[in-house]
Structures are given as structure tokens and as C-alpha cells.
Amino acid sequence: MKKVPLTITEPASAAAFALKEISGLTRWPRLEAVRGLRLAAEQGEAEAQCALGAACFWGDWVLADPAEAARWFRLAAEQGNAQAQCFLGEIYDLGLDLEIGVENEKAEALKWYRLAAEQGHAKAQMRLGDAYRLGEGAEKDKAEAVKWYRLAAEQGLAEAQCALGQAYYWFGEGVEENEAEAVRWFRLAAEQGQAEAQCALGVAYYYGEGVEESKDVALSWYLMAA
DSSP states (O other): OOOOOSOOOOOOHHHHHHHHHHHTSOHHHHHHHHHHHHHHHHTTOHHHHHHHHHHHHHTSSSOOOHHHHHHHHHHHHTTTOHHHHHHHHHHHHHTOOOOOOOSOHHHHHHHHHHHHHTTTOHHHHHHHHHHHHHTSSSOOOHHHHHHHHHHHHTTTOHHHHHHHHHHHHSSOSSSOOOHHHHHHHHHHHHTTTOHHHHHHHHHHHHHTSSSOOOHHHHHHHHHHHO
16 A cells, blocks of 8 residues: 555644544543544444544554545545545545555546535635646636635635735736736735745745835745745
8 A cells, every 4th residue: 555645734722622632632632532422423423434544544542444445434524524525635636555546646636626625725725726726627727616615715715825926927817917906815824934935925025026116025935834
């Protein structure tokens, strides 16, 4: 099996709470808490299934087992749990060798991203935008990519804000070119600490694109991104 890259998104708030509670326990009570989480998952509770899937994926308090993680994510995703749907999409998107048996992993990822995105899940909206921008699992459609980036960006997701800024900045990819609008989105992402946006904002200040030129301000953003 391939080494699993740890790039999967964070668990939903309820799942994160469950795992946080477990992490604060000593070894034996923690094992009991994990058993309780597993019992809830086996009884069909979607949030518990999602939390258990996350634990299996990362190897938190249980043995790391991405295939088992995918199984729990799928059970939760099929009940409509948006976080699990996004998790499952990322597993397919990463192309993990889990012997899941689908012919087109990118198309399968797109399916789950869409289900989560349509429920308003910001990370899934971002991933769906990426899929349309890159033509992975769907035909390239930069306007459609921008639509999903915007939905995620308006929820405050820094990564999506940066992507939307890039769309406005780079020759109007999916939107009309607008350097001032690009800078607005770069700034929102940069102020959240998003390094790529900080660098892009530095470039904008350096060349005076969408803002008044200032080499000093440019340098300050470059240093923050470094």
C-alpha cells in the first residue's frame, strides 16, 4: 500500500469534539471512549462513523487503516453527512490504493465533493472548484470553478479566497480580469495567514496592480509569507 499523505481535511465539529474528548483521557479511559465511539458508529450514528473514520485514517487511538477509514466515511456519507462526503472525496482524489474498486477515482471524488458542496461544505466547494479548474473528473470549466470558489470564499475559507483572487488576477480566468477585486480576495486570505495569498498580495503591491505601488508594503507581505 502507498504511504498515505496526511493532507485530508479536518473532521466536522461534532467529530472533532468527540476526538478531542478522547485525546484528553488517560490510556484506559481513552480505550473505553473509543469503544463507545465504535459502538455508536456500529449503531448507525453518522457523526460517530465520521469521527471513527478520521481516527482510523490518522491512526489516532486506533491502528491506522485507510481502508477501514474509507469504509466508515462511506457509511456516514451515504447518510448524507457532508464532512464524511468530503473526506471520501479526498480519499478518491488522493488516489489511495485501497482496493475500493472504482474505474475512475477522480469522477468518484467529484461525485462526493458535489454532494457535500451542495450542502454548503466550504472545503468540498473548494475541492469541486479545483476539479473544474483542472478538468479532473469533469470537463474543464473555469467559470464553474469560479462559482464554487466564490461560494467557499464567501464562507471565509482562505484557500478559496486565494483561488478566487488568482482567477481575477490571471487574465480573468472564469471571470473578467479585475486586479482590484483580486487584491481584495488576496487580502482576506492573507489576513488569515494564507502564505500563497500573502505572496500574491506582495506582488500586487510591488508592481502597483490593483493597489498603489509600495515596495515597503510588498516586502512586509513577502516576509509574512516566507
